[in-house]
Amino acid sequence: MDKLITLHITDRNDVIHEFEIPADCGFNLMEICKSAELGVMGTCGGLALCGSCQVYIQSDHVLHLPSDEELDMLDTLFHVNDTSRLACQIKVNESIDGIKFKIAPDQ
Amino acid sequence: MNVHTTDIAIIGAGPCGLFAVFEAGLLGLKCHLIDSLPLPGGQLTEIYPKKPIYDIPGLPSILASELVSNLMKQIAPFKPEFTLGETVVDLKRQTEEFELVTNQGTLIRSKVIAIAAGLGNFEPRKPLIDDITKFENKGIDYIIPDPEKYRNKKLVISGGGDSALDWAIFLTDIAKSVSLIHRRTEFRGAPESVNKVKQLVQSGKIELITNAEVKELSGSTHLESVKIHTDDGTVIEKALDYFIPLFGLVPKLGPIADWGLKLNKSAIEVNTFDYSTNIPGIFAIGDINTYEGKLKLILCGFHEATLMVQSAYKIIHNGKDPSFKYTTVTGIKELS
Numbered sequence: 062m063d064k065l066i067t068l069h070i071t072d073r074n075d076v077i078h079e080f081e082i083p084a085d086c087g088f089n090l091m092e093i094c095k096s097a098e099l100g101v102m103g104t105c106g107g108l109a110l111c112g113s114c115q116v117y118i119q120s121d122h123v124l125h126l127p128s129d130e131e132l133d134m135l136d137t138l139f140h141v142n143d144t145s146r147l148a149c150q151i152k153v154n155e156s157i158d159g160i161k162f163k164i165a166p167d168q
Numbered sequence: 169m170n171v172h173t174t175d176i177a178i179i180g181a182g183p184c185g186l187f188a189v190f191e192a193g194l195l196g197l198k199c200h201l202i203d204s205l206p207l208p209g210g211q212l213t214e215i216y217p218k219k220p221i222y223d224i225p226g227l228p229s230i231l232a233s234e235l236v237s238n239l240m241k242q243i244a245p246f247k248p249e250f251t252l253g254e255t256v257v258d259l260k261r262q263t264e265e266f267e268l269v270t271n272q273g274t275l276i277r278s279k280v281i282a283i284a285a286g287l288g289n290f291e292p293r294k295p296l297i298d299d300i301t302k303f304e305n306k307g308i309d310y311i312i313p314d315p316e317k318y319r320n321k322k323l324v325i326s327g328g329g330d331s332a333l334d335w336a337i338f339l340t341d342i343a344k345s346v347s348l349i350h351r352r353t354e355f356r357g358a359p360e361s362v363n364k365v366k367q368l369v370q371s372g373k374i375e376l377i378t379n380a381e382v383k384e385l386s387g388s389t390h391l392e393s394v395k396i397h398t399d400d401g402t403v404i405e406k407a408l409d410y411f412i413p414l415f416g417l418v419p420k421l422g423p424i425a426d427w428g429l430k431l432n433k434s435a436i437e438v439n440t441f442d443y444s445t446n447i448p449g450i451f452a453i454g455d456i457n458t459y460e461g462k463l464k465l466i467l468c469g470f471h472e473a474t475l476m477v478q479s480a481y482k483i484i485h486n487g488k489d490p491s492f493k494y495t496t497v498t499g500i501k502e503l504s
Contacts, residue, residue: 140296
């Protein structure tokens, strides 16, 4: 059986959602939030070009560093802090098992 | 008042709206496109002009901006009219036709409306400052339609992207003073723009305040000054004529939500027979519509546009069916 990982996502109303998904599902975190209808638009489809999927990473998972494109976009957004990332740039895999993150306010 | 009459008024000049002009043109129907952005192309122009698209049939790879210019070339024989940089704010059904009114007062009359509005209306991303709406158009501008407005004026521009940098550079020759406020130390705009700004800062033409944000606004009827808070706790008060926050655009559904169309999570429900909405005479194509199995793909929008114009023809020609012809047989007949 495929390895399942757990995600803990806090929506904009501070409700925590827990999901178990296959580690090799091939989605990114924006796509997970979008399909779970948590109010994430994912307007640009995952190109780090719209900023509609900003999240705050709340667990101490070590993620890959943001690309220049991601930093460019974070630079233009509001409500940004040191834990801000674009969910579309974080792929689902075993290394993010147990990750906790919160969806940033709408821009 | 600017008044236009056409067969199909198309709200949204993205790829699907543009291609609808082509399919309508084959049936001899004229189109008028309205878009809130100043250029045609929608998301392709605004969000990802330099990204390649790989799933347009027959084109293994094409840049989004190239697809837009190809579409413009393809529809040129059908002489579409454009109202760009204006937003449709009102839609009314008259006895024989619809009337669309834009925020600039342009009136477009048509028997059919095609909503090809993609993600909705691109609106400026507004900084989170109390009272910001109070001073909109009274000292706060999010877009710059005419730079001459700022001649000999004191300006505060905020933002760190290309648009903030480019306008700061451009306006130094026009304005009395330009202050550029940026939340970080580093700018992430195009390197040549960043270098130009640095030169202008050194020569005293731009006042640069980094690690800072405009947090307070004051004035009686018109904005008179702003307070800039820096990361080290300093508050700088600055008298000005205009504050121009430039933080890019975000799509919002906008006035479409108020027209009585049946919506499903910010998308318009349509009948897949012809992409008609619950209001006779109004169709919705492309990313703005929804139906079972919907995929938000340009190529699907092209298909939707093609079927949509067949029904549009019947409405415009009082129930008469269009005659189906191949372009290989008939070629392209220009419209006057």
